[in-house]
Amino acid sequence: MKQDLALMMALANESKGLFESAGIDVHYSGIGKVNAAFKAYEVIQKTGCKTLLNLGTAGSSHFDAHALVEVTQFVQRDMDVSPLGFAVGVTPLDDEYPAGIELVPYFDHLAQGICGTGDSFETGLPKVPCNLVDMEGYAIAKVCKKLGVRLISVKYITDGANDTAHLDWEENLLLGAQKLLSLYQSLKV
Structure with missing residues:
Protein backbone atom coordinates (compact mmCIF):
# COMPACT_ATOMS: atom_id res chain seq x y z
CA MET A 1 0.00 0.00 0.00
CA LYS A 2 2.76 2.46 0.90
CA GLN A 3 4.06 2.63 -2.66
CA ASP A 4 0.70 4.06 -3.82
CA LEU A 5 0.27 6.28 -0.77
CA ALA A 6 1.09 9.91 -0.06
CA LEU A 7 1.10 11.36 3.45
CA MET A 8 -0.30 14.80 4.17
CA MET A 9 -0.41 16.77 7.42
CA ALA A 10 -1.34 20.38 8.08
CA LEU A 11 1.73 21.52 10.02
CA ALA A 12 5.26 20.39 10.73
CA ASN A 13 4.36 20.91 14.42
CA GLU A 14 2.09 17.87 14.09
CA SER A 15 4.96 15.57 13.10
CA LYS A 16 7.61 17.12 15.37
CA GLY A 17 10.24 15.96 12.84
CA LEU A 18 9.68 12.32 13.79
CA PHE A 19 8.40 11.30 10.36
CA GLU A 20 11.30 12.95 8.57
CA SER A 21 13.78 11.35 11.00
CA ALA A 22 12.26 7.99 10.05
CA GLY A 23 12.77 8.76 6.33
CA ILE A 24 9.06 9.33 5.64
CA ASP A 25 8.05 11.97 3.11
CA VAL A 26 5.38 14.31 4.48
CA HIS A 27 3.48 16.93 2.49
CA TYR A 28 2.40 19.89 4.64
CA SER A 29 -0.61 21.94 3.62
CA GLY A 30 -0.68 24.80 6.07
CA ILE A 31 -3.78 25.76 8.03
CA GLY A 32 -7.29 25.97 6.64
CA LYS A 33 -9.50 24.61 3.90
CA VAL A 34 -8.07 26.62 1.00
CA ASN A 35 -4.47 25.63 1.77
CA ALA A 36 -5.52 22.01 2.30
CA ALA A 37 -7.46 21.78 -0.96
CA PHE A 38 -4.60 23.27 -2.97
CA LYS A 39 -1.99 20.99 -1.38
CA ALA A 40 -4.15 17.85 -1.75
CA TYR A 41 -4.61 18.58 -5.46
CA GLU A 42 -0.89 19.29 -5.89
CA VAL A 43 0.19 16.13 -4.04
CA ILE A 44 -2.17 13.90 -6.01
CA GLN A 45 -1.03 15.40 -9.32
CA LYS A 46 2.70 15.17 -8.48
CA ASP A 64 -10.79 11.35 25.24
CA ALA A 65 -7.60 13.35 24.83
CA HIS A 66 -4.76 11.27 23.35
CA ALA A 67 -7.13 8.97 21.43
CA LEU A 68 -6.59 8.17 17.76
CA VAL A 69 -9.84 8.50 15.81
CA GLU A 70 -10.40 7.48 12.20
CA VAL A 71 -12.70 9.87 10.39
CA THR A 72 -15.60 8.17 8.59
CA GLN A 73 -17.32 11.38 7.51
CA PHE A 74 -16.34 15.01 7.05
CA VAL A 75 -18.83 17.88 7.34
CA GLN A 76 -18.35 21.64 7.07
CA ARG A 77 -19.02 23.18 10.45
CA ASP A 78 -18.63 26.72 9.14
CA MET A 79 -20.88 26.49 6.06
CA ASP A 80 -23.89 28.63 7.00
CA VAL A 81 -26.24 29.83 4.28
CA SER A 82 -29.26 29.50 6.56
CA PRO A 83 -30.55 33.03 5.73
CA LEU A 84 -31.27 31.65 2.23
CA GLY A 85 -33.17 28.65 3.61
CA PHE A 86 -30.37 26.05 3.64
CA ALA A 87 -29.56 23.99 6.71
CA VAL A 88 -26.30 24.86 8.47
CA GLY A 89 -23.54 22.65 7.02
CA VAL A 90 -25.17 22.33 3.59
CA THR A 91 -23.37 23.79 0.59
CA PRO A 92 -25.97 25.29 -1.75
CA LEU A 93 -26.11 23.96 -5.31
CA ASP A 94 -23.51 21.24 -4.64
CA ASP A 95 -25.21 18.19 -6.13
CA GLU A 96 -22.42 15.73 -5.27
CA TYR A 97 -21.57 16.53 -1.64
CA PRO A 98 -24.04 19.05 -0.23
CA ALA A 99 -23.72 18.15 3.46
CA GLY A 100 -21.02 15.54 4.08
CA ILE A 101 -18.39 13.29 2.58
CA GLU A 102 -18.27 9.64 3.63
CA LEU A 103 -14.97 7.74 3.91
CA VAL A 104 -14.45 3.98 3.91
CA PRO A 105 -12.75 2.99 7.17
CA TYR A 106 -9.32 1.34 6.94
CA PHE A 107 -8.37 0.63 10.56
CA ASP A 108 -10.56 -1.83 12.44
CA HIS A 109 -9.03 -1.10 15.87
CA LEU A 110 -9.58 2.68 16.00
CA ALA A 111 -12.57 4.64 17.23
CA GLN A 112 -14.51 6.24 14.37
CA GLY A 113 -15.91 9.73 14.20
CA ILE A 114 -17.53 12.49 12.21
CA CYS A 115 -15.18 15.45 11.81
CA GLY A 116 -16.46 18.99 11.42
CA THR A 117 -14.03 21.10 9.39
CA GLY A 118 -13.98 24.87 9.58
CA ASP A 119 -11.71 27.84 9.15
CA SER A 120 -11.76 28.63 12.87
CA PHE A 121 -10.17 27.12 15.96
CA GLU A 122 -13.27 25.65 17.60
CA THR A 123 -13.69 26.24 21.34
CA GLY A 124 -17.38 25.44 21.71
CA LEU A 125 -20.12 23.29 20.28
CA PRO A 126 -20.17 23.24 16.47
CA LYS A 127 -23.41 24.16 14.68
CA VAL A 128 -23.45 20.82 12.83
CA PRO A 129 -23.48 17.31 14.31
CA CYS A 130 -19.91 16.05 14.65
CA ASN A 131 -17.76 14.62 17.41
CA LEU A 132 -14.34 16.02 16.52
CA VAL A 133 -13.16 19.19 14.79
CA ASP A 134 -10.31 20.19 12.52
CA MET A 135 -9.49 22.90 9.99
CA GLU A 136 -8.53 21.01 6.80
CA GLY A 137 -10.18 17.60 6.43
CA TYR A 138 -13.36 18.36 4.50
CA ALA A 139 -11.39 20.15 1.79
CA ILE A 140 -8.96 17.25 1.44
CA ALA A 141 -11.86 14.80 1.27
CA LYS A 142 -13.62 16.76 -1.46
CA VAL A 143 -10.50 16.94 -3.63
CA CYS A 144 -9.90 13.21 -3.17
CA LYS A 145 -13.51 12.34 -4.06
CA LYS A 146 -13.44 14.51 -7.18
CA LEU A 147 -10.15 12.96 -8.34
CA GLY A 148 -11.02 9.35 -7.46
CA VAL A 149 -8.33 9.00 -4.81
CA ARG A 150 -9.00 7.14 -1.57
CA LEU A 151 -8.65 9.21 1.58
CA ILE A 152 -7.80 7.71 4.95
CA SER A 153 -7.83 10.25 7.76
CA VAL A 154 -6.78 9.68 11.36
CA LYS A 155 -6.77 12.41 13.99
CA TYR A 156 -4.99 12.50 17.33
CA ILE A 157 -7.22 14.20 19.90
CA THR A 158 -5.12 16.94 21.47
CA ASP A 159 -7.78 18.92 23.29
CA GLY A 160 -11.40 19.18 24.38
CA ALA A 161 -12.33 21.91 21.86
CA ASN A 162 -12.93 24.25 24.78
CA ASP A 163 -11.47 27.43 26.28
CA THR A 164 -8.11 25.76 27.05
CA ALA A 165 -7.85 24.06 23.64
CA HIS A 166 -5.03 26.29 22.39
CA LEU A 167 -2.87 25.40 25.40
CA ASP A 168 -3.69 21.67 25.33
CA TRP A 169 -3.04 21.45 21.57
CA GLU A 170 0.53 22.72 21.90
CA GLU A 171 1.26 20.61 24.99
CA ASN A 172 0.11 17.35 23.38
CA LEU A 173 1.77 17.59 19.96
CA LEU A 174 4.81 15.41 20.72
CA LEU A 175 2.78 12.50 22.10
CA GLY A 176 0.44 12.86 19.13
CA ALA A 177 3.31 12.72 16.66
CA GLN A 178 4.65 9.58 18.35
CA LYS A 179 1.26 7.84 18.19
CA LEU A 180 0.65 8.88 14.57
CA LEU A 181 4.13 7.67 13.54
CA SER A 182 3.51 4.30 15.18
CA LEU A 183 0.19 4.04 13.34
CA TYR A 184 1.86 4.91 10.01
CA GLN A 185 4.55 2.31 10.57
CA SER A 186 1.84 -0.32 11.18
CA LEU A 187 0.42 0.12 7.67
CA LYS A 188 0.70 -2.97 5.50
CA VAL A 189 3.37 -2.58 2.81
Missing part, protein backbone atom coordinates in the same frame (compact mmCIF):
# COMPACT_ATOMS: atom_id res chain seq x y z
CA THR A 47 2.75 11.73 -6.87
CA GLY A 48 -0.02 9.91 -8.73
CA CYS A 49 -0.99 8.31 -5.42
CA LYS A 50 -4.02 6.04 -5.21
CA THR A 51 -4.47 6.78 -1.49
CA LEU A 52 -3.90 10.00 0.40
CA LEU A 53 -3.30 9.49 4.11
CA ASN A 54 -4.18 12.53 6.21
CA LEU A 55 -2.74 12.40 9.71
CA GLY A 56 -3.14 15.25 12.13
CA THR A 57 -4.66 16.69 15.25
CA ALA A 58 -8.21 17.51 16.24
CA GLY A 59 -10.23 18.72 19.18
CA SER A 60 -13.13 16.84 20.68
CA SER A 61 -15.49 17.11 23.61
CA HIS A 62 -16.65 13.55 22.79
CA PHE A 63 -13.43 11.50 22.52
Whole structure:
Protein backbone atom coordinates (compact mmCIF):
# COMPACT_ATOMS: atom_id res chain seq x y z
CA MET A 1 0.00 0.00 0.00
CA LYS A 2 2.76 2.46 0.90
CA GLN A 3 4.06 2.63 -2.66
CA ASP A 4 0.70 4.06 -3.82
CA LEU A 5 0.27 6.28 -0.77
CA ALA A 6 1.09 9.91 -0.06
CA LEU A 7 1.10 11.36 3.45
CA MET A 8 -0.30 14.80 4.17
CA MET A 9 -0.41 16.77 7.42
CA ALA A 10 -1.34 20.38 8.08
CA LEU A 11 1.73 21.52 10.02
CA ALA A 12 5.26 20.39 10.73
CA ASN A 13 4.36 20.91 14.42
CA GLU A 14 2.09 17.87 14.09
CA SER A 15 4.96 15.57 13.10
CA LYS A 16 7.61 17.12 15.37
CA GLY A 17 10.24 15.96 12.84
CA LEU A 18 9.68 12.32 13.79
CA PHE A 19 8.40 11.30 10.36
CA GLU A 20 11.30 12.95 8.57
CA SER A 21 13.78 11.35 11.00
CA ALA A 22 12.26 7.99 10.05
CA GLY A 23 12.77 8.76 6.33
CA ILE A 24 9.06 9.33 5.64
CA ASP A 25 8.05 11.97 3.11
CA VAL A 26 5.38 14.31 4.48
CA HIS A 27 3.48 16.93 2.49
CA TYR A 28 2.40 19.89 4.64
CA SER A 29 -0.61 21.94 3.62
CA GLY A 30 -0.68 24.80 6.07
CA ILE A 31 -3.78 25.76 8.03
CA GLY A 32 -7.29 25.97 6.64
CA LYS A 33 -9.50 24.61 3.90
CA VAL A 34 -8.07 26.62 1.00
CA ASN A 35 -4.47 25.63 1.77
CA ALA A 36 -5.52 22.01 2.30
CA ALA A 37 -7.46 21.78 -0.96
CA PHE A 38 -4.60 23.27 -2.97
CA LYS A 39 -1.99 20.99 -1.38
CA ALA A 40 -4.15 17.85 -1.75
CA TYR A 41 -4.61 18.58 -5.46
CA GLU A 42 -0.89 19.29 -5.89
CA VAL A 43 0.19 16.13 -4.04
CA ILE A 44 -2.17 13.90 -6.01
CA GLN A 45 -1.03 15.40 -9.32
CA LYS A 46 2.70 15.17 -8.48
CA THR A 47 2.75 11.73 -6.87
CA GLY A 48 -0.02 9.91 -8.73
CA CYS A 49 -0.99 8.31 -5.42
CA LYS A 50 -4.02 6.04 -5.21
CA THR A 51 -4.47 6.78 -1.49
CA LEU A 52 -3.90 10.00 0.40
CA LEU A 53 -3.30 9.49 4.11
CA ASN A 54 -4.18 12.53 6.21
CA LEU A 55 -2.74 12.40 9.71
CA GLY A 56 -3.14 15.25 12.13
CA THR A 57 -4.66 16.69 15.25
CA ALA A 58 -8.21 17.51 16.24
CA GLY A 59 -10.23 18.72 19.18
CA SER A 60 -13.13 16.84 20.68
CA SER A 61 -15.49 17.11 23.61
CA HIS A 62 -16.65 13.55 22.79
CA PHE A 63 -13.43 11.50 22.52
CA ASP A 64 -10.79 11.35 25.24
CA ALA A 65 -7.60 13.35 24.83
CA HIS A 66 -4.76 11.27 23.35
CA ALA A 67 -7.13 8.97 21.43
CA LEU A 68 -6.59 8.17 17.76
CA VAL A 69 -9.84 8.50 15.81
CA GLU A 70 -10.40 7.48 12.20
CA VAL A 71 -12.70 9.87 10.39
CA THR A 72 -15.60 8.17 8.59
CA GLN A 73 -17.32 11.38 7.51
CA PHE A 74 -16.34 15.01 7.05
CA VAL A 75 -18.83 17.88 7.34
CA GLN A 76 -18.35 21.64 7.07
CA ARG A 77 -19.02 23.18 10.45
CA ASP A 78 -18.63 26.72 9.14
CA MET A 79 -20.88 26.49 6.06
CA ASP A 80 -23.89 28.63 7.00
CA VAL A 81 -26.24 29.83 4.28
CA SER A 82 -29.26 29.50 6.56
CA PRO A 83 -30.55 33.03 5.73
CA LEU A 84 -31.27 31.65 2.23
CA GLY A 85 -33.17 28.65 3.61
CA PHE A 86 -30.37 26.05 3.64
CA ALA A 87 -29.56 23.99 6.71
CA VAL A 88 -26.30 24.86 8.47
CA GLY A 89 -23.54 22.65 7.02
CA VAL A 90 -25.17 22.33 3.59
CA THR A 91 -23.37 23.79 0.59
CA PRO A 92 -25.97 25.29 -1.75
CA LEU A 93 -26.11 23.96 -5.31
CA ASP A 94 -23.51 21.24 -4.64
CA ASP A 95 -25.21 18.19 -6.13
CA GLU A 96 -22.42 15.73 -5.27
CA TYR A 97 -21.57 16.53 -1.64
CA PRO A 98 -24.04 19.05 -0.23
CA ALA A 99 -23.72 18.15 3.46
CA GLY A 100 -21.02 15.54 4.08
CA ILE A 101 -18.39 13.29 2.58
CA GLU A 102 -18.27 9.64 3.63
CA LEU A 103 -14.97 7.74 3.91
CA VAL A 104 -14.45 3.98 3.91
CA PRO A 105 -12.75 2.99 7.17
CA TYR A 106 -9.32 1.34 6.94
CA PHE A 107 -8.37 0.63 10.56
CA ASP A 108 -10.56 -1.83 12.44
CA HIS A 109 -9.03 -1.10 15.87
CA LEU A 110 -9.58 2.68 16.00
CA ALA A 111 -12.57 4.64 17.23
CA GLN A 112 -14.51 6.24 14.37
CA GLY A 113 -15.91 9.73 14.20
CA ILE A 114 -17.53 12.49 12.21
CA CYS A 115 -15.18 15.45 11.81
CA GLY A 116 -16.46 18.99 11.42
CA THR A 117 -14.03 21.10 9.39
CA GLY A 118 -13.98 24.87 9.58
CA ASP A 119 -11.71 27.84 9.15
CA SER A 120 -11.76 28.63 12.87
CA PHE A 121 -10.17 27.12 15.96
CA GLU A 122 -13.27 25.65 17.60
CA THR A 123 -13.69 26.24 21.34
CA GLY A 124 -17.38 25.44 21.71
CA LEU A 125 -20.12 23.29 20.28
CA PRO A 126 -20.17 23.24 16.47
CA LYS A 127 -23.41 24.16 14.68
CA VAL A 128 -23.45 20.82 12.83
CA PRO A 129 -23.48 17.31 14.31
CA CYS A 130 -19.91 16.05 14.65
CA ASN A 131 -17.76 14.62 17.41
CA LEU A 132 -14.34 16.02 16.52
CA VAL A 133 -13.16 19.19 14.79
CA ASP A 134 -10.31 20.19 12.52
CA MET A 135 -9.49 22.90 9.99
CA GLU A 136 -8.53 21.01 6.80
CA GLY A 137 -10.18 17.60 6.43
CA TYR A 138 -13.36 18.36 4.50
CA ALA A 139 -11.39 20.15 1.79
CA ILE A 140 -8.96 17.25 1.44
CA ALA A 141 -11.86 14.80 1.27
CA LYS A 142 -13.62 16.76 -1.46
CA VAL A 143 -10.50 16.94 -3.63
CA CYS A 144 -9.90 13.21 -3.17
CA LYS A 145 -13.51 12.34 -4.06
CA LYS A 146 -13.44 14.51 -7.18
CA LEU A 147 -10.15 12.96 -8.34
CA GLY A 148 -11.02 9.35 -7.46
CA VAL A 149 -8.33 9.00 -4.81
CA ARG A 150 -9.00 7.14 -1.57
CA LEU A 151 -8.65 9.21 1.58
CA ILE A 152 -7.80 7.71 4.95
CA SER A 153 -7.83 10.25 7.76
CA VAL A 154 -6.78 9.68 11.36
CA LYS A 155 -6.77 12.41 13.99
CA TYR A 156 -4.99 12.50 17.33
CA ILE A 157 -7.22 14.20 19.90
CA THR A 158 -5.12 16.94 21.47
CA ASP A 159 -7.78 18.92 23.29
CA GLY A 160 -11.40 19.18 24.38
CA ALA A 161 -12.33 21.91 21.86
CA ASN A 162 -12.93 24.25 24.78
CA ASP A 163 -11.47 27.43 26.28
CA THR A 164 -8.11 25.76 27.05
CA ALA A 165 -7.85 24.06 23.64
CA HIS A 166 -5.03 26.29 22.39
CA LEU A 167 -2.87 25.40 25.40
CA ASP A 168 -3.69 21.67 25.33
CA TRP A 169 -3.04 21.45 21.57
CA GLU A 170 0.53 22.72 21.90
CA GLU A 171 1.26 20.61 24.99
CA ASN A 172 0.11 17.35 23.38
CA LEU A 173 1.77 17.59 19.96
CA LEU A 174 4.81 15.41 20.72
CA LEU A 175 2.78 12.50 22.10
CA GLY A 176 0.44 12.86 19.13
CA ALA A 177 3.31 12.72 16.66
CA GLN A 178 4.65 9.58 18.35
CA LYS A 179 1.26 7.84 18.19
CA LEU A 180 0.65 8.88 14.57
CA LEU A 181 4.13 7.67 13.54
CA SER A 182 3.51 4.30 15.18
CA LEU A 183 0.19 4.04 13.34
CA TYR A 184 1.86 4.91 10.01
CA GLN A 185 4.55 2.31 10.57
CA SER A 186 1.84 -0.32 11.18
CA LEU A 187 0.42 0.12 7.67
CA LYS A 188 0.70 -2.97 5.50
CA VAL A 189 3.37 -2.58 2.81
